[in-house]
Amino acid sequence: MNDYDAAPRDAGPRAHERNPARRVRPWPWLRYFALLLTLIPGLAPAAAPLSLTAVHEGPIGASVSYYQETGDRLVLQQAVAALAADSFRPAAAPILNYGIGARPVWLHFRVVNDTGEPLRRQLSVETTWLDRVEFYVRQDGRTLAMDQAGDSLPFAHRSVDSRHFVFQHSFVPGRSEVFIRVQTPDPMLIPLYLHAPEQARSHATLQQYSYGVLYGFLLALLIYNLMLYAGLGVPRYGLYSLYLGAFLLMNIAYTGHGFRWLWPDSPGWAQWSNPVLMVLYGVAGLAFALSFLETRCNFPRVHRAVLAYIGAGVGLLGLAALFSSQYFALLVAFSFVTLFTLIMLSLGLLAVRGGMRAARYFLLAAVAAMAGAATTALAVWGYIPTSVWTYRAVDIGMLLDATLLALALTYQFRVGQSERLLAEQLARQDPLTGMKNRRAFTDEARPVWNIAHRQGHPLAVVLLDIDCFKRINDSYGHAYGDKVLITVAEVIIDTIRQQDVAARWGGEEFILLLPETGLEEAAALAERLRQAIEAVRLRWGDDIITVTASFGVAERDVEHPNLDSLISVADKYLYQAKHDGRNRIRYRPVASVA
Numbered sequence: 001m002n003d004y005d006a007a008p009r010d011a012g013p014r015a016h017e018r019n020p021a022r023r024v025r026p027w028p029w030l031r032y033f034a035l036l037l038t039l040i041p042g043l044a045p046a047a048a049p050l051s052l053t054a055v056h057e058g059p060i061g062a063s064v065s066y067y068q069e070t071g072d073r074l075v076l077q078q079a080v081a082a083l084a085a086d087s088f089r090p091a092a093a094p095i096l097n098y099g100i101g102a103r104p105v106w107l108h109f110r111v112v113n114d115t116g117e118p119l120r121r122q123l124s125v126e127t128t129w130l131d132r133v134e135f136y137v138r139q140d141g142r143t144l145a146m147d148q149a150g151d152s153l154p155f156a157h158r159s160v161d162s163r164h165f166v167f168q169h170s171f172v173p174g175r176s177e178v179f180i181r182v183q184t185p186d187p188m189l190i191p192l193y194l195h196a197p198e199q200a201r202s203h204a205t206l207q208q209y210s211y212g213v214l215y216g217f218l219l220a221l222l223i224y225n226l227m228l229y230a231g232l233g234v235p236r237y238g239l240y241s242l243y244l245g246a247f248l249l250m251n252i253a254y255t256g257h258g259f260r261w262l263w264p265d266s267p268g269w270a271q272w273s274n275p276v277l278m279v280l281y282g283v284a285g286l287a288f289a290l291s292f293l294e295t296r297c298n299f300p301r302v303h304r305a306v307l308a309y310i311g312a313g314v315g316l317l318g319l320a321a322l323f324s325s326q327y328f329a330l331l332v333a334f335s336f337v338t339l340f341t342l343i344m345l346s347l348g349l350l351a352v353r354g355g356m357r358a359a360r361y362f363l364l365a366a367v368a369a370m371a372g373a374a375t376t377a378l379a380v381w382g383y384i385p386t387s388v389w390t391y392r393a394v395d396i397g398m399l400l401d402a403t404l405l406a407l408a409l410t411y412q413f414r415v416g417q418s419e420r421l422l423a424e425q426l427a428r429q430d431p432l433t434g435m436k437n438r439r440a441f442t443d444e445a446r447p448v449w450n451i452a453h454r455q456g457h458p459l460a461v462v463l464l465d466i467d468c469f470k471r472i473n474d475s476y477g478h479a480y481g482d483k484v485l486i487t488v489a490e491v492i493i494d495t496i497r498q499q500d501v502a503a504r505w506g507g508e509e510f511i512l513l514l515p516e517t518g519l520e521e522a523a524a525l526a527e528r529l530r531q532a533i534e535a536v537r538l539r540w541g542d543d544i545i546t547v548t549a550s551f552g553v554a555e556r557d558v559e560h561p562n563l564d565s566l567i568s569v570a571d572k573y574l575y576q577a578k579h580d581g582r583n584r585i586r587y588r589p590v591a592s593v594a
């Protein structure tokens, strides 16, 4: 008698009905509804043996019956006795689900090999987090084979190198019975498949490719955003990378890739990795959301509430770790992540309603992630049909989520960039006339001066000031004075060449820097400008108003080592023009053009 044939201490038939197993089930009423459906004739699961020559593409839960332990562990003989005593119940869904912290469960089904040869088949439980899974094959009251797997054992203990719990067996001709015992504090989800070896291989290859695409895409996004963070130093790029990294790690952990590739000798971490990485994923997602939506400024109370939520989640997980309660850690992690998706959605809604345009992408991303997670949850609980698409919807949702969040970041970057450019432009522009202001003129004039100075080329400055402008203001009002300033600015811009630099120097004064222009040419330009301003006709009711301006002109020479001194010479001549009667040009002590 082996370990599995040892005598039971508490294994009475129907014992589970007196002492219901401790479990957490999502949406119990839906489950009861599903159970009710099985009572309708024709909807009850088939009890017929599974033919080993038929192709079973999907999970075979509907052909299985189950029995849940209530006290000490049962051994195989006791499970066989429970089956004989009719204590097993038909499973109601293709994928069996007993919730978090459920009591160990026994599954049973029959297979038939109606060929004359042994048929090799692969049984796999395609979840990765179950602590212990035992497989038994019996025929004619004898146990022919047994195997065990689970993430409580080092990876090397597995008889088949797979991230799932896999058992391979050559079924002899005739009828055989399969018993499977599953024990775990994690969500007891049992997608059970029966495949021929080549079918199992192509099934695994398809999964490998799809994970390759998922991980490759997310990794590329992660590295790109990390580089943006390193280059720009903007925290939201770093937090987005952290969010993607946390999702990747969580996915690698719960798909069993982590145990297979990264920590095969650490079954302890394999079991704790799921709750820890789920909480890390939620924390990173919320930290990114707070930074991206700028909640500290936009919604300070919400900001504090989300920080408190993060603190509570991390604190409770820490408590679970302190008391080594994996069950409590899983409860915390699942609740934290479920609420996390709702919080992300609410934050997105809040920001969109607050008028933040980039938040529309954020909201769509949150909806995609939530829809993906909800679809997968409904598929694994058996409430909607299970297919590659519904089972992997969480990954598809995450791909959409990551893409939309990347778009949101790009959009925000573009908006920030154009706002910055606009602000820079406004800081260099005179708001009334649209001309350059004094600061922009100084910036642009400096290199022009340097080139002319180095190459010994001519360069001239013209300063002009509207005559008796105070009188215009006093007679017609400040707004009319503004109109005069705008008109004079337009005349200046229409008169100068493209390479000339013109600006409003202050008040009713304008400045021109004329590269490759000698004194006489500059004076000629000033004269053209003087005439153009004088020719302007402005209306004030039925009256016609005219304006004039005075000009001071100076050319760069050895006596003026810098731009400031050249401007002061032009200013001196402007003063002289005013003094000599206005509406004229002065550019040398005695000569006058107008």
Ligand SMILES: Nc1nc2c(ncn2[C@@H]2O[C@H](COP(=O)(O)OP(=O)(O)OP(=O)(O)O)[C@@H](O)[C@H]2O)c(=O)[nH]1
Pocket: 432, 465, 466, 467, 468, 469, 470, 471, 473, 477, 478, 479, 480, 481, 482, 485, 506, 507, 508, 578, 582
């Ligand atoms: N409407 C308007 N007036 C301005 C603006 N900036 C300065 N001024 C006015 O321009 C006038 C300049 O007056 P003054 O410096 O005495 O010079 P002026 O009356 O033009 O006399 P002269 O320069 O000697 O011909 C002041 O009344 C300022 O208030 C502006 O942006 N808009």
